[in-house]
Amino acid sequence: MTVVPLPQRPIRGHASSRGISIRELSARTGSTLRALRHYEDMGLLTAGRNARGARCYDADQRHAANLIAGLRRLGMPLRDIHTAVAADLPPGDRAAVVARFLADETDRAAERLQDLRLTLLALETSGLDSLADAPSVLPAEERRHAR
Template sequence: MEELSIGEVARRTGVPASALRYYEDAGLLPAPRRVSGRRRYDAEVLRRVQVLRCAQQAGFTLAEIRTLFHGFGAQTPLGERWRSLANAKLRELDALIARAGQMKQAILAGMECGCVRMEDCILVPPE
């Protein structure tokens, strides 16, 4: 089986070696074998890093990615794991999109404000 140095994993994945060490410390990557004190990764780590990066791009937190990797039974297929987490993430995104829409409306309303004094502004109802 092919073994890769941390530099080779970094080069092939585009992920800095420092990030790979961080992911290892965070439990997202398996601890590699050590040869003369140097990390030697199995080639399968390349795929795991790709899944990790895809999950990050989808907005999953490191804690959620840890759940994706370790929070299910060993027999649970990756797709089922992903769907389980994705449903919660989609609800979170829908709420974020709604909030962003409200923010946009408030900004647009404020841009239309022609008030001279704060006391006269119709954007802020009187107490």
């Protein structure tokens, strides 16, 4: 791993356009310090180092961290994020990875919503006891994996 020192932040407390600390990046992205370090260990982020040796993130890394945080909030697994941000893939292929994940998540959400609507309808028409008397039905997620 190559460590590139970045200049320190200005003393006034305003972040330099060249780099911000890991704590500032954490605050901006909503990611924990531990998560950001993990992303670096996985190769998703590359931190430079300031004069004191502390991690320092430039604009490109801030952009990458925001993308990773957004995809994590959507529930995307890190292995898929790693593929989506891989520099060796063309941008269209990287976008396709995210699009496939979002399409799958949309399908899962639609199945879950259908299950909830059917359960609500049964509850409203037959009461709570009818739900206990109904045959056990696998949730949408389990039905899909049982096929």
